[in-house]
Structures are given as C-alpha cells and as structure tokens.
Amino acid sequence: MVSKVLVVDDEPAFESLICRKFRKRIRQGELAFIFAANGNEALEKVRENTDLDLVLTDINMPQMDGLTLLKELNRLNPTFKTIVISAYGDMKNIRKAMNEGAFDFLTKPINLNDLEVTVEKILKDVKKSKELERRLALSQVQLIQSEKMSGLGQMVAGVAHEINNPMSFMSGNIVHAEEYARDLIELVKIFQEECSQPSERLQEKMDEIEFDFLIEDLPKLMQSMKIGSDRIVEIVRSLRCFSRLDEAKFRKVDIRDNIDSTLMILRNRLKAKSDRPEIEIVQDYSELPCIDCYSGQINQVLMNILSNAIDALEDALGMKEERDRFMNQSPKIWIQTQFSQKPDWISIRLKDNGSGIPEENMTKLFDPFFTTKPIGKGTGLGLSISYEIVTEKHGGQLQIFSELGKGTEFAIELPIHQQSEENAIAAVKEEKSAIQELYV
Numbered sequence: 001m002v003s004k005v006l007v008v009d010d011e012p013a014f015e016s017l018i019c020r021k022f023r024k025r026i027r028q029g030e031l032a033f034i035f036a037a038n039g040n041e042a043l044e045k046v047r048e049n050t051d052l053d054l055v056l057t058d059i060n061m062p063q064m065d066g067l068t069l070l071k072e073l074n075r076l077n078p079t080f081k082t083i084v085i086s087a088y089g090d091m092k093n094i095r096k097a098m099n100e101g102a103f104d105f106l107t108k109p110i111n112l113n114d115l116e117v118t119v120e121k122i123l124k125d126v127k128k129s130k131e132l133e134r135r136l137a138l139s140q141v142q143l144i145q146s147e148k149m150s151g152l153g154q155m156v157a158g159v160a161h162e163i164n165n166p167m168s169f170m171s172g173n174i175v176h177a178e179e180y181a182r183d184l185i186e187l188v189k190i191f192q193e194e195c196s197q198p199s200e201r202l203q204e205k206m207d208e209i210e211f212d213f214l215i216e217d218l219p220k221l222m223q224s225m226k227i228g229s230d231r232i233v234e235i236v237r238s239l240r241c242f243s244r245l246d247e248a249k250f251r252k253v254d255i256r257d258n259i260d261s262t263l264m265i266l267r268n269r270l271k272a273k274s275d276r277p278e279i280e281i282v283q284d285y286s287e288l289p290c291i292d293c294y295s296g297q298i299n300q301v302l303m304n305i306l307s308n309a310i311d312a313l314e315d316a317l318g319m320k321e322e323r324d325r326f327m328n329q330s331p332k333i334w335i336q337t338q339f340s341q342k343p344d345w346i347s348i349r350l351k352d353n354g355s356g357i358p359e360e361n362m363t364k365l366f367d368p369f370f371t372t373k374p375i376g377k378g379t380g381l382g383l384s385i386s387y388e389i390v391t392e393k394h395g396g397q398l399q400i401f402s403e404l405g406k407g408t409e410f411a412i413e414l415p416i417h418q419q420s421e422e423n424a425i426a427a428v429k430e431e432k433s434a435i436q437e438l439y440v
C-alpha cells in the first residue's frame with residue numbers, strides 16, 4: 001500500500017529536494033508526495049486526499065501559517081500525523097505546535113537523513129495503527145455476524161425442535177394408518193364378496209361416498225401423505241444439522257450431509273423463476289470417511305460459496321451478451337467430493353458456469369468488505385469469513401480458479417483428523433520441554 005505525505009512549504013526548492021531524497025521509494029510505488037505552498041492550499045489538498053498518512057508543514061508561510069493550519073487540521077479530526085518544521089531554536093513555536101497536536105518536529109536547515117528517519121518512523125506508526133483499526137473494525141463486524149448467525153441458528157434449531165415433536169406423531173402414525181386402511185379395505189372387499197346383494201340403504205351410502213373411487217384413491221392418498229411427511233422430516237433434520245453453529249468441539253461428520261442440508265436450505269433459490277431457468281445441481285460424491293470439523297461453520301462456508309455461485313449464475317443469465325451461452329448449456333453447479341492429493345485430507349470442489357471473476361479482482365476476494373454487488377445486496381464478508389473458517393479454524397485450504405465468461409471453481413481441502421484439545425495441550429507441553437532441553 002502506498003503511503004501518502006502532504007508537504008506544506010513556501011520554498012519551491014524543497015519539493016525537488018524531497019523528490020530526489022525519496023526517489024527510489026516513489027518509483028517503487030511505496031511513497032507518494034503531494035505539495036502545497038501555504039496553509040490554504042494545504043487544506044484544499046487535505047479535503048481532496050482523504051487517505052493521507054502524514055502532513056509535513058513549515059511554520060512560517062504566507063497567507064496561512066503552520067500553526068493556524070494545525071488548528072484547522074485538528075478540527076477535521078484527522079487520522080494522519082503531523083510533523084512541523086521550524087527555525088532552529090524557535091522553541092516557543094515548536095511548543096505551541098506540539099500543544100496543537102503535532103506529532104513531531106524538525107528544525108531548519110533540514111537534515112535530509114533526519115527527515116527520512118522521522119518520516120519512516122511515523123509512517124510505520126501510522127500503518128500499525130491503521131492495521132489495528134482495520135482489524136478492530138473487522139472483528140467487530142465478524143462478531144456481529146457470528147452473533148447473528150448463532151442467534152439465527154438457535155432460532156432455527158428451536159423451531160425445528162418444535163416441529164419435530166408433532167411431526168414424529170404424524171410420521172410415526174402414518175405407517176399404522178396406511179396399514180389399518182389397507183386392512184379395512186380388504187375387510188370391506190370380503191364383506192362385498194360375502195354379501196353380493198347389498199341392501200338399499202347400503203347401496204345408497206356406497207353411491208354417496210363414491211365407494212369404488214374411495215377404495216382406489218385411499219392408498220394413493222396415504223402414500224402421498226407419507227411422502228409429504230418424509231419430506232418434512234428431512235427438512236427438519238437439515239435445519240437441525242444446519243443450525244449447529246456454536247459447537248465448541250470438533251465432531252465427526254459426513255461432509256455430504258452438510259452439503260445436502262445446505263442445498264435443502266437453498267432449494268428455493270435454485271428453482272426456475274419467471275426470468276430464468278432452474279439452476280441444475282450435479283452431485284458427484286465419492287465414498288469418504290467422516291471428518292473432524294465444526295459442522296455449523298462448515299455449513300456457513302458451503303452456504304457462502306453456493307450463494308455466491310447462484311448470484312454469479314443469475315448475473316450471467318441477466319446479461320444480454322452472456323445469455324447466448326446458456327442456449328446450449330443450462331445454468332449449473334457441480335459439487336464433487338473426493339480424497340485430496342494430500343494424504344488424510346479430503347477435497348470439496350464447487351464449480352459454477354456463471355459470470356466468472358475478472359483477473360484484477362482475484363487477489364481481493366478474501367479481503368473483508370470486498371464486493372462487486374450493489375449496496376444492500378453484498379457485504380463482502382462471505383469469502384473472508386469462509387477463508388478464516390477453513391484455514392484458521394480447520395487448518396485447511398481454500399482456493400479459487402476462475403475464467404471470465406466461463407465460470408468459477410472453489411476448492412476446499414480439509415484434514416480428516418483434527419487434533420483434539422487434549423492432544424493439542426500435550427503437543428504444546430512436548431514442544432515446551434523440547435525448547436527447555438535446548439537451553440539446558
């Protein structure tokens with residue numbers, strides 16, 4: 001990242017002196033200087049360049065002097081730091097400047113080496129505090145996001161639990177209801193055989209209830225009720241699996257269950273809409289062992305990657321120049337699970353034939369807040385959170401391959417075994433004693 005420095009001095013020679021002194025770093029794109037000849041001009045430049053890191057200002061200048069400039073700058077509540085340059089021995093003004101919030105001072109005639117050391121030191125400091133601020137903002141947002149997800153998870157788990165109880169009466173009884181209906185139909189059929197001449201009253205009732213249709217339809221009806229209840233049971237199971245967000249320990253899970261339950265949650269988004277066809281899911285799962293993971297967090301990763309793929313497909317389908325591509329291929333997401341090349345690791349690949357990612361965006365995808373989506377649609381946190389979950393929480397790898405206008409592929413690789421807490425503590429103890437031995 002380039003550091004920006006504003007130099008305020010009415011001496012024109014100062015500009016070329018600075019450019020010469022810092023020419024290497026300017027050429028390498030590490031430093032950029034902006035110049036102003038007095039306080040007024042400086043204020044204008046500050047307003048134009050909101051990303052300044054440092055202001056270097058002379059005290060004695062025409063129009064607006066350095067001390068007044070400092071006062072004005074203070075009013076803007078700046079994130080940059082200020083160095084004042086004053087005549088040697090002018091302690092009174094230097095003290096005033098420091099009281100106005102100047103960070104450091106240099107005296108004239110300027111020693112360029114001194115200037116370089118001071119600028120370097122302060123820029124390092126500014127960089128550090130900016131990074132700290134960025135991290136703080138990020139961890140705040142992540143905290144809010146994970147709080148939200150865990151709140152949502154708890155709610156989903158609660159609702160799923162509430163549905164689960166009445167649902168188990170229904171799905172448990174439907175089997176018996178089906179059996180009883182079958183028995184009753186058989187019994188009625190025997191009655192019919194034994195009593196081939198039904199009374200008038202019986203015949204009337206049979207006509208009224210459309211007996212023949214009822215006998216034929218009842219088994220079909222019971223069957224479709226069974227399919228419906230099985231589907232609800234499956235949805236409830238997926239919701240419960242999906243909502244395990246705040247588990248504190250690794251659990252052994254079949255990753256394919258996580259993929260299926262995430263797809264179940266996203267099913268509505270995959271369906272055909274008035275302006276686009278259905279998004280097809282092609283699954284290719286190989287037989288894999290269960291892996292140690294935080295299941296809810298892995299669901300969050302799958303959810304982020306699959307939602308992005310759906311967004312990219314919708315994007316491509318909405319673009320005139322891209323739409324022709326879908327004349328002979330349907331919008332698709334391929335999901336493949338297999339053993340990774342690394343021993344004892346598995347790999348999950350999620351590929352779409354959506355809009356693809358421009359080359360210049362590839363290095364920014366995991367940056368927090370990087371988004372190409374309109375305001376209100378994307379926060380730019382999905383991939384940065386996913387990256388953290390895969391790499392830091394699970395010691396895995398997350399890679400992206402993309403071709404503009406063709407599609408994007410995400411490769412998640414995860415170790416099958418995670419160190420349990422006891423193992424981790426034992427490993428730390430071992431390492432400690434190994435280090436102690438080195439010092440003995």
Ligand SMILES: Nc1ncnc2c1ncn2[C@@H]1O[C@H](COP(=O)(O)OP(=O)(O)OP(=O)(O)O)[C@@H](O)[C@H]1O
Nearest residue numbers: 308309312356371372373378379380381382383408
């Ligand atoms: N499958 C994909 N195809 C094309 N572009 C993608 C794909 N996945 C991610 N991107 C690009 O990466 C950017 C960052 O993704 P990320 O998930 O981090 O944020 P987002 O989707 O924009 O917002 P949100 O925080 O709601 O997830 C997206 O804005 C998009 O430009």
Ligand SMILES: [Mg+2]
Nearest residue numbers: 304308382383
């Ligand atoms: Mg996203």
